[in-house]
Amino acid sequence: MNRRQWLVAGIGAAGAACVKRQTRPWSRREPVFVLKAASYGGELAGPIRRAIQEAGIAVRGKRVLLKPNLVEFSRATAINTHPLFVAAVREALLSLGAAQVLIGEGPGHRRDTWVLAEEAGYFDAIPRFENLFVDLNRDEVTEAGSLDEWGPLWAPKSLWEADLIVSLPKLKTHHWAGVTLSMKNLFGTVPGSLYGWPKNVLHLYGIDRAIVKLAETYARRTVAIVDGITGMEGNGPIQGKPRQAGIVVAGTNLVAVDATCCRLMGIDPSLVPSLSMAQHLGPVEPEWIEQRGEKPETLRQDFALMPMWAWLRSRKS
Amino acid sequence: MNQASANPAAQALDLLLARQNPDGGFGHAAGQSSWVEPTAWAALALHGRPQASRAMAWLAGQQMPGGGWPAHPQTQRESWVTSLVVLLKCIRGEFDEGWQRGMHWLLGHPARPGPTPSWLDRLLRREPAVVQDHQLLGWPWTPGTSGWIEPTVHAVRALQLCRPAAGNPAVQERIGHGIRMILDRQCRDGGWNYGNKRVLGEDLESFPECTALALIGLAGRGGPPVERGIACAFQHWSRQPRGLAQALLRIAFRMHGAAFDDRPVRVTARTETSVLALALIGEPQGTWKLWQGGNAS
Numbered sequence: 001m002n003r004r005q006w007l008v009a010g011i012g013a014a015g016a017a018c019v020k021r022q023t024r025p026w027s028r029r030e031p032v033f034v035l036k037a038a039s040y041g042g043e044l045a046g047p048i049r050r051a052i053q054e055a056g057i058a059v060r061g062k063r064v065l066l067k068p069n070l071v072e073f074s075r076a077t078a079i080n081t082h083p084l085f086v087a088a089v090r091e092a093l094l095s096l097g098a099a100q101v102l103i104g105e106g107p108g109h110r111r112d113t114w115v116l117a118e119e120a121g122y123f124d125a126i127p128r129f130e131n132l133f134v135d136l137n138r139d140e141v142t143e144a145g146s147l148d149e150w151g152p153l154w155a156p157k158s159l160w161e162a163d164l165i166v167s168l169p170k171l172k173t174h175h176w177a178g179v180t181l182s183m184k185n186l187f188g189t190v191p192g193s194l195y196g197w198p199k200n201v202l203h204l205y206g207i208d209r210a211i212v213k214l215a216e217t218y219a220r221r222t223v224a225i226v227d228g229i230t231g232m233e234g235n236g237p238i239q240g241k242p243r244q245a246g247i248v249v250a251g252t253n254l255v256a257v258d259a260t261c262c263r264l265m266g267i268d269p270s271l272v273p274s275l276s277m278a279q280h281l282g283p284v285e286p287e288w289i290e291q292r293g294e295k296p297e298t299l300r301q302d303f304a305l306m307p308m309w310a311w312l313r314s315r316k317s
Numbered sequence: 318m319n320q321a322s323a324n325p326a327a328q329a330l331d332l333l334l335a336r337q338n339p340d341g342g343f344g345h346a347a348g349q350s351s352w353v354e355p356t357a358w359a360a361l362a363l364h365g366r367p368q369a370s371r372a373m374a375w376l377a378g379q380q381m382p383g384g385g386w387p388a389h390p391q392t393q394r395e396s397w398v399t400s401l402v403v404l405l406k407c408i409r410g411e412f413d414e415g416w417q418r419g420m421h422w423l424l425g426h427p428a429r430p431g432p433t434p435s436w437l438d439r440l441l442r443r444e445p446a447v448v449q450d451h452q453l454l455g456w457p458w459t460p461g462t463s464g465w466i467e468p469t470v471h472a473v474r475a476l477q478l479c480r481p482a483a484g485n486p487a488v489q490e491r492i493g494h495g496i497r498m499i500l501d502r503q504c505r506d507g508g509w510n511y512g513n514k515r516v517l518g519e520d521l522e523s524f525p526e527c528t529a530l531a532l533i534g535l536a537g538r539g540g541p542p543v544e545r546g547i548a549c550a551f552q553h554w555s556r557q558p559r560g561l562a563q564a565l566l567r568i569a570f571r572m573h574g575a576a577f578d579d580r581p582v583r584v585t586a587r588t589e590t591s592v593l594a595l596a597l598i599g600e601p602q603g604t605w606k607l608w609q610g611g612n613a614s
Binding site for chain 1: 558560587592
């Protein structure tokens with residue numbers, strides 16, 4: 001073979017490898033439950049309890065850590081997981097027999113986690129919040145893995161010792177990652193006291209690579225319940241605009257949940273870099289996701305995308 | 318807690334003293350193992366007391382072979398907290414071998430230069446994705462990463478207070494770089510956030526705690542940028558900040574001689590140790606003057 005033929009063969013092999021990766025057969029279809037929820041008011045714990053059950057999330061007897069997305073606070077937009085949503089999830093988990101439900105977060109920009117939580121309404125919405133909350137930026141740490149050339153990956157001890165981590169992201173687009181959902185939400189588990197504010201190591205490691213690394217580290221005992229009642233579109237995760245989506249998405253597989261969220265936002269999940277790289281952790285293909293509850297295609301709302309991410313738009317109607 | 322606890326400063330002092338671990342260090346919260354950052358702030362807040370000497374002894378024992386300090390002994394990796402310990406050593410006049418090694422580490426670990434926009438970036442974008450002077454090297458949180466406001470402020474102040482290095486042109490050059498970097502990152506509203514003023518064509522807002530820190534790094538300086546910074550700090554102050562932001566703004570105002578409507582920092586048993594310490598440092602008779610470069614009264 002000449003050089004051109006070697007090149008063509010190489011490209012073909014690489015392409016085949018990619019196709020093979022994207023059509024990896026799964027032993028089962030991953031259940032993802034989609035719930036309609038118009039607002040944070042009223043009885044939210046009941047429907048969320050149903051979502052947890054329908055998604056197959058087992059909680060009885062477990063020590064649970066809820067990981068909301070708490071970034072910055074602005075009255076003008078919807079940056080954070082709504083405190084009433086967190087309160088409702090906590091109530092639902094306790095009613096389903098969870099032994100303990102703590103809340104933990106390590107914001108990436110704001111230094112004073114407690115004041116941020118207060119500004120964001122967590123103290124008002126969640127009874128006994130100060131006894132339940134763990135500042136993951138300043139917790140004791142344990143070595144959880146490796147960030148390869150950047151050294152060990154340290155984890156907050158409270159997170160590491162939880163039987164079940166529930167990622168509670170906000171349904172948002174993201175200016176560097178395309179979307180920020182249950183996997184990207186795990187950035188908040190990296191302790192700022194070691195990595196700083198922002199956690200710059202994760203950016204230099206590669207945002208998408210870091211998203212996948214954290215998902216690999218925690219996926220086995222992490223489930224997701226996504227606050228998509230009010231999401232954020234455009235220049236997320238901070239400067240975007242609120243988007244009333246009226247949905248809650250729950251599941252045991254983070255990749256499948258995030259892929260479903262993408263479809264609900266009118267985004268092709270197979271084009272999202274981190275999801276494309278995380279297919280060894282779960283499926284993005286609809287045939288390997290068992291959609292329960294509402295059908296995503298009937299609730300699809302095309303979230304505004306920044307021009308640099310316009311190519312993520314799903315062409316399927 | 319004693320009867321004096323009705324006074325917020327006395328309460329902060331009680332809580333802080335009770336946080337000292339048997340090894341002399343302090344954790345971020347009550348009952349936690351000793352970490353370098355809260356221990357350093359506690360040592361400054363308690364300057365002149367035997368508890369501060371015990372804290373310094375613990376800190377001295379944590380220095381790494383390379384000369385820097387780890388955020389926590391368990392990690393065995395040098396980090397931004399090196400600036401805090403070097404600062405303390407300068408304040409205390411401990412220009413010993415540990416100080417020398419710490420200085421050497423600090424000077425040898427600047428931030429990595431920012432990315433130079435590619436031709437494609439320049440073609441596709443009217444302005445860089447992140448607007449800043451990438452050639453101005455501040456200091457990073459962890460070695461090999463980019464420069465940010467807070468670690469740069471601490472490094473600048475540490476180097477400024479190192480009297481034996483006052484005539485060293487290399488040190489002065491690094492201080493100058495750090496100060497220009499802080500000024501370069503000033504947000505449109507006059508304050509500072511963690512270090513990004515404009516990203517993807519949108520201005521970012523300042524944070525009160527970072528605005529205060531930047532002003533602490535610019536203590537002793539005047540001019541329009543500093544005046545805009547102080548004006549922005551007053552805007553933040555008018556919104557009744559609490560916790561860390563309030564503690565740092567009080568210190569910044571005092572360092573710049575700005576008259577302000579002082580309010581004591583309210584603390585509870587849950588207040589983070591560094592906030593307890595900074596609340597005490599910022600008291601009218603607190604050790605903020607040492608941080609500024611003067612003598613405590």
